Amino acid sequence: MEKVKLTIDGLEISADKDKTILQAALENDIYIPHLCYHPDLEKVAVCRVCMVDVAGRGLTISCRAPVEEGLVVKTDSEELKKVRKVPVQLLFANHKTDCITCGKNDDCELQRIAKYLGLEADELNRLRFAEMDDPIDDSNPFFDRDPNKCVYCGICIRTCSELQNINAIDFSNRGYSTRVSTFGGGPIVESRCESCGECVVRCPVGALLPKTTEQPAREVKSVCTYCGVGCGILLGVRGHKIVSVRGDGENIVNRGSLCVKGRYGFGFINSPERLTKPLIRKNGELVEAEWDEALDFAAEKLKSCKSDEVAVFASAKCTNEDNYVIQKFSRAVLGTNSVDHCARL
Amino acid sequence: MTNSVADIGEASCILAIGTNTTQAHPVLALNVKRAAAKGAKLIVANPKEIVLCEHADIFLQHKPGTDVALLMGMMKVIVDENLQNDSFINERTENFEEFKESLKKFTLDYVEEITGVPGENAAEAARMYAAAGTASILYAMGITQHTHGTDNVLAIANLAMLTGNIGKPGTGVNPLRGQNNVQGACDMGGLPNVYPGYQRVDNPDAKAKFEKAWGVKLDDKIGLTHTVVFDKALEGEIKALYMVGENPVLSEADAGHTRKAMEKMDFIVVQDIFLTESAKFADVVLPGASFAEKDGTVTNTERRVQRTYKAIEPVGDAKPDWWITSQLAKRMGGKGFDYNSPEDIFEELSSLTPSYGGISYERIKEQGLQWPCPDSGHPGTPILHSEKFPSASGKGKFVPLEYRESDELPDDEYPLILTTDRSLFHYHTSTMTRKVEGLNRLNSEELLNINPADAEKYGISDGDMVQAVSRRGEVNVKAKVTDICPPGVVSMTFHFAESPTNELTNAAIDPVAKIPETKVCAIKVQKVG
Ligand code: SF4
Ligand code: SF4
Ligand code: SF4
Ligand code: FES
Numbered sequence: 001m002e003k004v005k006l007t008i009d010g011l012e013i014s015a016d017k018d019k020t021i022l023q024a025a026l027e028n029d030i031y032i033p034h035l036c037y038h039p040d041l042e043k044v045a046v047c048r049v050c051m052v053d054v055a056g057r058g059l060t061i062s063c064r065a066p067v068e069e070g071l072v073v074k075t076d077s078e079e080l081k082k083v084r085k086v087p088v089q090l091l092f093a094n095h096k097t098d099c100i101t102c103g104k105n106d107d108c109e110l111q112r113i114a115k116y117l118g119l120e121a122d123e124l125n126r127l128r129f130a131e132m133d134d135p136i137d138d139s140n141p142f143f144d145r146d147p148n149k150c151v152y153c154g155i156c157i158r159t160c161s162e163l164q165n166i167n168a169i170d171f172s173n174r175g176y177s178t179r180v181s182t183f184g185g186g187p188i189v190e191s192r193c194e195s196c197g198e199c200v201v202r203c204p205v206g207a208l209l210p211k212t213t214e215q216p217a218r219e220v221k222s223v224c225t226y227c228g229v230g231c232g233i234l235l236g237v238r239g240h241k242i243v244s245v246r247g248d249g250e251n252i253v254n255r256g257s258l259c260v261k262g263r264y265g266f267g268f269i270n271s272p273e274r275l276t277k278p279l280i281r282k283n284g285e286l287v288e289a290e291w292d293e294a295l296d297f298a299a300e301k302l303k304s305c306k307s308d309e310v311a312v313f314a315s316a317k318c319t320n321e322d323n324y325v326i327q328k329f330s331r332a333v334l335g336t337n338s339v340d341h342c343a344r345l
Numbered sequence: 346m347t348n349s350v351a352d353i354g355e356a357s358c359i360l361a362i363g364t365n366t367t368q369a370h371p372v373l374a375l376n377v378k379r380a381a382a383k384g385a386k387l388i389v390a391n392p393k394e395i396v397l398c399e400h401a402d403i404f405l406q407h408k409p410g411t412d413v414a415l416l417m418g419m420m421k422v423i424v425d426e427n428l429q430n431d432s433f434i435n436e437r438t439e440n441f442e443e444f445k446e447s448l449k450k451f452t453l454d455y456v457e458e459i460t461g462v463p464g465e466n467a468a469e470a471a472r473m474y475a476a477a478g479t480a481s482i483l484y485a486m487g488i489t490q491h492t493h494g495t496d497n498v499l500a501i502a503n504l505a506m507l508t509g510n511i512g513k514p515g516t517g518v519n520p521l522r523g524q525n526n527v528q529g530a531c532d533m534g535g536l537p538n539v540y541p542g543y544q545r546v547d548n549p550d551a552k553a554k555f556e557k558a559w560g561v562k563l564d565d566k567i568g569l570t571h572t573v574v575f576d577k578a579l580e581g582e583i584k585a586l587y588m589v590g591e592n593p594v595l596s597e598a599d600a601g602h603t604r605k606a607m608e609k610m611d612f613i614v615v616q617d618i619f620l621t622e623s624a625k626f627a628d629v630v631l632p633g634a635s636f637a638e639k640d641g642t643v644t645n646t647e648r649r650v651q652r653t654y655k656a657i658e659p660v661g662d663a664k665p666d667w668w669i670t671s672q673l674a675k676r677m678g679g680k681g682f683d684y685n686s687p688e689d690i691f692e693e694l695s696s697l698t699p700s701y702g703g704i705s706y707e708r709i710k711e712q713g714l715q716w717p718c719p720d721s722g723h724p725g726t727p728i729l730h731s732e733k734f735p736s737a738s739g740k741g742k743f744v745p746l747e748y749r750e751s752d753e754l755p756d757d758e759y760p761l762i763l764t765t766d767r768s769l770f771h772y773h774t775s776t777m778t779r780k781v782e783g784l785n786r787l788n789s790e791e792l793l794n795i796n797p798a799d800a801e802k803y804g805i806s807d808g809d810m811v812q813a814v815s816r817r818g819e820v821n822v823k824a825k826v827t828d829i830c831p832p833g834v835v836s837m838t839f840h841f842a843e844s845p846t847n848e849l850t851n852a853a854i855d856p857v858a859k860i861p862e863t864k865v866c867a868i869k870v871q872k873v874g
Contacts, residue, residue: 308582311574313571315535318589320694342571
């Protein structure tokens with residue numbers, strides 16, 4: 001890709017020719033406030049908080065202006081401060097402000113912008129009227145939709161249409177009554193939504209939040225254990241529990257995408273119904289036993305069978321290493337090639 | 346898959362046949378939908394009007410079990426209209442003339458009569474597929490779970506070869522593998538006829554190689570497949586079963602037969618993470634660690650060997666499966682089971698499996714590699730068969746085909762075809778997904794999808810409890826009246842132990858692949874009460 005050089009706040013940077021000013025800035029760790037821009041999605045340029053000053057052109061929406069050789073960009077000025085404030089003040093006009101208890105606290109683009117702009121309480125409240133108090137849609141078992149926190153960036157809508165090709169949601173109404181809603185306006189769980197959670201991951205504020213927001217202490221790379229696509233995941237661990245799953249954006253197979261099972265289907269791991277002890281049938285009942293007893297018993301019984309009296313089922317849910325050992329056991333110890341698994345089912 | 350998941354985006358035409366991709370392989374389906382949105386042609390061939398049809402240019406709604414006729418009809422159009430890729434046929438294939446002969450009888454009228462697809466639609470699909478510069482075929486269990494599943498797969502291979510759509514980007518014959526590691530379990534020799542790496546047990550060289558590596562005498566007799574194991578158990582020949590992470594009582598066709606066989610066996614060891622419906626038949630149950638509790642590798646549908654890392658300690662006294670099996674082996678006097686870690690095992694298996702030979706934990710630390718990867722400098726193989734086919738001559742062989750009917754077709758007594766399907770929200774027998782409350786809420790019970798015309802005929806309304814009855818069993822299930830299913834065809838998943846669909850299905854198998862015909866059986870339905 002051909003490169004062009006431009007300066008942002010006096011810093012000379014180079015960027016691929018097909019980038020916008022906002023992208024070039026963000027890639028070079030220069031923050032420009034933005035809300036409706038998302039790297040995975042088409043640009044819509046509706047929020048107007050990404051305004052910059054381009055020499056010879058004046059105020060420019062940076063998320064849709066392509067870079068050009070020799071551009072001189074300013075990301076901050078008295079004028080910019082002023083013009084950026086208005087759309088943000090409008091957003092705060094009826095935004096619910098229970099920030100401390102909001103699941104997005106500290107990770108919210110609106111907070112970040114307010115802080116960057118240095119909005120004071122009186123400025124925040126200047127255009128404020130009644131706080132919105134629409135009902136929360138908690139119909140989906142995995143995430144809630146709180147319209148009172150929406151900033152109308154449309155990222156969720158574009159995610160659902162451009163990335164997922166599902167089109168479960170769209171804007172309805174105009175002006176102050178604009179809402180993100182399902183077709184027909186009913187609860188999301190009754191819509192064509194597939195609960196993939198891709199919109200939840202991308203919402204810049206607390207309007208779309210997973211039901212459990214328990215934060216992991218660390219993350220471990222893995223691969224989704226459901227279907228054969230093999231999506232890369234990051235398992236979030238806290239104590240001895242898996243508390244979250246994220247799509248692994250580095251993984252070449254799924255590039256961060258997950259379906260509902262991969263993203264939200266991890267609860268079985270710490271299910272109270274897990275088997276935690278070997279069991280042996282005694283007097284018709286399966287009762288708990290220690291490993292030595294169970295293994296010795298199984299080994300002794302299997303040993304008493306002739307090779308052609310025993311069969312082994314390996315597992316399409318186990319690892320390659322597990323399966324290798326299982327078939328080796330079947331062939332080398334039990335002496336039979338009658339080892340198979342559910343590949344056909 | 347001969348090609349890769351990401352490679353689907355390179356195709357200018359995609360034929361998705363016998364795959365309900367958005368439900369069974371959702372993230373892969375994103376690639377299909379995105380390609381279609383960007384202008385790739387999409388042909389969906391399925392007995393049901395699945396979600397993917399919304400994105401399709403052509404939808405071929407053929408009757409269950411008639412894939413060979415449909416595909417042969419399409420190929421006849423291609424040959425009649427001279428749309429085949431002659432240079433590919435000449436250079437890379439053999440047996441074309443014989444194959445061409447077998448196309449003769451598949452006139453569009455004949456095809457329409459068998460499949461129910463208007464001849465002109467099939468012809469249009471054929472032209473669309475043949476005209477595309479690059480065309481990819483995706484298929485899944487809708488193709489394989491038939492008594493003539495092997496023929497179905499051969500028909501697909503014929504179609505790809507006929508148009509030269511194999512061995513290059515955006516093409517391929519792409520089976521979408523079901524379970525997360527079904528590819529790996531096959532690669533590792535979890536099959537009765539092959540050692541790891543598909544080295545045949547009846548090949549003396551392979552046998553000698555594994556005898557040397559494992560230090561024991563091995564048997565060169567091909568073992569029993571899954572389905573046959575249960576038959577032999579009923580006959581009293583198979584007396585004991587060691588079963589890891591499987592739930593045949595719900596997943597195997599003709600569940601009643603499976604249950605009886607499990608009851609008959611003298612001794613069953615089950616190794617699993619839950620006490621499944623099948624584990625209840627066990628004499629010993631060994632608690633395995635879940636995927637999050639052990640290190641290892643899994644191989645996805647595009648043959649990519651990927652690393653999984655242990656995130657937490659196994660719950661309770663559960664242990665990794667490789668450890669449990671090794672313990673059993675050692676207690677039975679087995680040698681060569683003193684593994685300290687999965688990496689130890691991987692080193693052994695990669696030294697004996699040529700296609701995994703170049704893969705090591707170090708190399709796949711960050712990103713997986715696609716086999717064949719024969720040596721440590723090899724970058725892996727995203728596309729198979731780019732220069733030659735894995736046959737003695739190196740050429741792809743056209744196979745002449747006949748249309749064969751499914752084993753059990755509807756009649757006066759059992760007038761409907763039952764075909765099985767999957768839900769987005771559950772997985773296989775749902776051992777894991779039903780433990781997730783939210784997934785249970787999103788899909789809480791089995792539904793029998795039935796066309797409004799059939800529903801009317803049998804006096805069934807949406808939401809009624811009905812009894813579905815086949816020659817083998819009966820199941821009570823809630824009816825969903827929907828035109829997703831055409832008249833004469835009903836569908837159910839098999840995710841719910843309360844409505845065990847496989848009580849109904851037919852265990853007749855494909856003679857080569859030994860896959861049971863779970864996609865077609867005859868049933869009747871009647872309102873309960
Ligand atoms: S969860 Fe997925 S399907 Fe549902 S609205 Fe969000 S993006 Fe669309
Ligand atoms: S719900 Fe979130 S992503 Fe959607 S428009 Fe509102 S703020 Fe944007
Ligand atoms: S996230 Fe969904 S598509 Fe990906 S591997 Fe898991 S089940 Fe399959
Ligand atoms: S980020 Fe530029 S207009 Fe919204």
